[in-house]
Amino acid sequence: MFKKWHGNPWAILVTLSLGFFMTLLDLTIVNIAIPDLGQDLNASLDQILWVVNAYTLVLAVLLITGGRLGDLRGKRNLFAAGVAVFTLASLACGLAQDPAQLIAFRAVQGVGAALLMPQTLSIIAEVFPADRRGVAMGVWGAVAGVSGALGPILGGALITHLSWRWIFFVNLPLGAIVLLLTATIIPGTRRPVRHRFGTVGVLLASSALFCLAFGLTEGQRYHWNRWIWGLLVLAAVLFAGFLLHERGRQNEEPLVPFSLFRDRNFTFINFVGVTVSFGVVGMFLPLTIYLQSVLGFSALKSGLVLLPVALGSFVMAGPAGALADRIGGKYILMGGLLAWAGGLTWTVAEADVGTPWTHLTAPLFLTGLGAGCTFAPMATEVMRNVPPRLSGAASGVTNALRQVGSVLAGAVVGAVLQGRLSSALTDRARESAGSLPAAYRDAFVGAFSRAEADVDARQQSGVPDGVPHDVAERMHALGDQVFGHGFVDAMGPAVYVSAAVLLAGALACLAVRRHRGPSANPHALPVTEPSEPSEAELKEAAR
Template sequence: MNRWRGNQWATLAVLALGFFMTMLDLTIVNIAIPDMVDRLGASLDQILWVVNAYALALAVLLITAGRLGDLRGKRTLYLSGVAVFTLASLACGLSQGPGELIAFRAVQGVGAAMLLPQTLSVIVEVFPAGRRGAALGIWGATAGLSGAAGPSLGGLLVSRLDWRWIFFVNVPVGVVVIVAGLLVLPGARRTVRHRFDVPGVLLASASLFCLAFGLIEGEKYDWNAGIWATIAASALLLAGFLVHQRGRQDGEPLVPFSLFRDRGFTVVNGVGIAVSFGVVGLSLPLTIYLQSVLGFSAQRAGLVMLALAGGSVVSAGPAGVLSERLGAKYLLMTGMTAFAGGLVWVAVVADAGGSGVDVLAPLFLTGLGAGCTFTPMASEVMRNVPAELSGAASGVNNALRQVGSVLAGAVVGAVLQARLATALREQAHERAAELPPSARGAFVRGFDQAGRHLEAGGQSGVKPPAGGPSDLAHRVEAVAGQVFGHGFVEAMRPTMLVAAGVLLAGVLACLALRRVHEPSANPHGLPLTEDEPQGIR
């Protein structure tokens, strides 16, 4: 089997499988939240931390793990990360309480952070320029498919089995990746000893943790002084980190500032944050809409989301090849425009009495757009990165994207919750006229705090009057369902428009990218741009 060691396509397959497994866990848990609440007896806040603990650990450690890959060997970090992720997945599935589950989800995030930056940097190192476009196309398709397939696969597992299987499914996959990786992945090329920037790691990790914690918990604590102090501490720690890094630029910094001298690297990192807004701005409200407004089961909601996955798979492969031939600029602009257009389309056609069929075409368009972004971003962000900094560049890129996801979750969640509270009150006042006068006051008051119950699956908190006639109780339940359904749709529309607006801002940012006329002759050579004479390489 040694003949497979270093084989380009076998290496890509091993990297893509591990990448798929970790990215899938960013979205697969969302659709299992109702089942977790019922079976674990957990509070809503605890279940939300099951989601956030993974994203938080991932965002905090990505830059560190990317740099460790440069210094200690990408193969070692990748396989170690897969092992940690696999064992943590098994522990998550065996958890007996929400506290255990939250802790093991954080460990899962550590494993994901160890392996994720290595995937992109190894691909860039292993594949020559002529084949790199196709390889990055497969990598991009994996990114798009994993994000879109999470709700679909999660819905199937939850409906057929229970929530534990969204974690157990990772175990055999992880074992396969480890065995194949030991046989296939090329060995480390490091020939000299390196020093690791421990103070930089601590400052960067503390800054990202404070930022992520403040954004995640801000709405819960009504953005009080403690939350703003946490965010301010993040800014101060970031300033300290930048000062510290400035003094290490002649040595081995955790974040080489030279990376940001490249216009493409800087712009694409901003674009990645915009794309994160699009992903969160679609997935959060759409999952609630399908299950809580239309009443779909987790499995049926997941099947609807397959349209999104289908669009991503169709466009991601060709986008990888075209990005190497034409450059990332116009592909990114086209992809984000289609992504934003799909969000607006969903917002327009979504209806409380819909069947779910009306969102299939806009979801497919959204998937097409998303598929056109992952590969060009990966290609452009790594185009001019020196080989010895590829891990650091990949870590910075992935870390900023995860921070973007946390920021997007805070903004999108705040907009959705604020608009929902207003819409529910308006709908309750309007539809209370359908009830007897004696029931109207209590009915309207029941929706005063309904927006706070958003993540619990859309329960309004309005109960039929105790001891009242059964027909009145049924009438109250029916009208309450109409209030929530129409109120949520009203709140979902501006929420998706916010995400679409951020994507369009990303389109404008892409105007700063240079158009590449030819692919670079080596993995880290400087490409020809429209600002240079066409005869110069």
């Protein structure tokens, strides 16, 4: 029944957006389920963190490879394979019986996402002409902006009314629909050309990204010891080896064509993409903890409080994409990043122990408006001058760098949050201990000094055996106050780091050349769709 839409660009866009939506939703939906996962599977904190990180790590490592495979094996084929792997892995995650199984299947989910995600951007760049690409990227950007914000909302509803397993089962009907649409709507490749895969380059790039992502993710947990720094150094060495290897293959079929970076916009917009991904993680990581652990909101209510972010992003994504067609994305991006940073700063100013949720609505909506101005113009500008034959490689590089930004945000913001929280809890405990009998003050302060920034530190308020009931109640009440005020003290610097990174992205926009119409193409790279194979390609295919 969908065959009449076969090859229709807008139907293709809807199909791609649905697949893209699944992968981005899983980046945030799991965070809201952490308490339930730990209780139901009897998982340690370290195991729970790996449930979250396994998906991101594998996704970051394999994105460049997935993009290149799309160029070589057909973008539709890789998109369909990615959707199938992701959907089956989601079923396995929902059926997992212990933490080890869940971690393993989350990694398989990352494989599926890495196969399908790069194809979305490159197929859009191929099926839409340059003068209409901004509107299409606006839809794509709306999906990118809203999916992350919807994760806590949808996850909270599913957990409240069903169970944590349904945050994975919800992907099953969606995946089946996307596979059906892919088979009937997206046309297959028309390029019967044989390509080489470049195994050495894939191994070097994947190994470098794995060492970098793993080192950044696990650095704080292992106190940045020698082997963590060794992994980061090894990542730099492997990356240097990858560049040397790719340099010698530029006249053949490189995994990362250096010609992409001759376009100044491609280079700087990719940096902006890193800052945007940093901002997303840096925003949701402290805010979700604040809403649940300080204000005491349920998973569902926490998600609903964050709804203005999704609404603001949805409102602005479409107009931002359309404006990018007319005037270019430079100043739209800059304005969005400035509004995003301003919204985060305003949110921190309003946040306190006992803050009514209504006080957070306006700053969160401003944050969403800013985020909505970034995704579509960023996608338009980064792919504007990319030749169609390199669109898969370009999309893989772009998405890989964005995932590195997410991993970097988790490491940096997490380290700042934990470091500041540890000292803030101790300072607040000392201030509050004066209202307790002298015999119990040291135990009260010592419990928070040993808490090591645990988000449940308020439960460790140091109540020894034999404490009178009235004193024990007082210590528990003080523990809640200490944690709440301590977390608010620590959240400010952590969020300010994200705001500063977003401001750096806004400054980078100054180096972007302003687009003045569909004909702009400073490096004379082809931007039209590949309607037929070239003569050289036909000769190669005939041989």
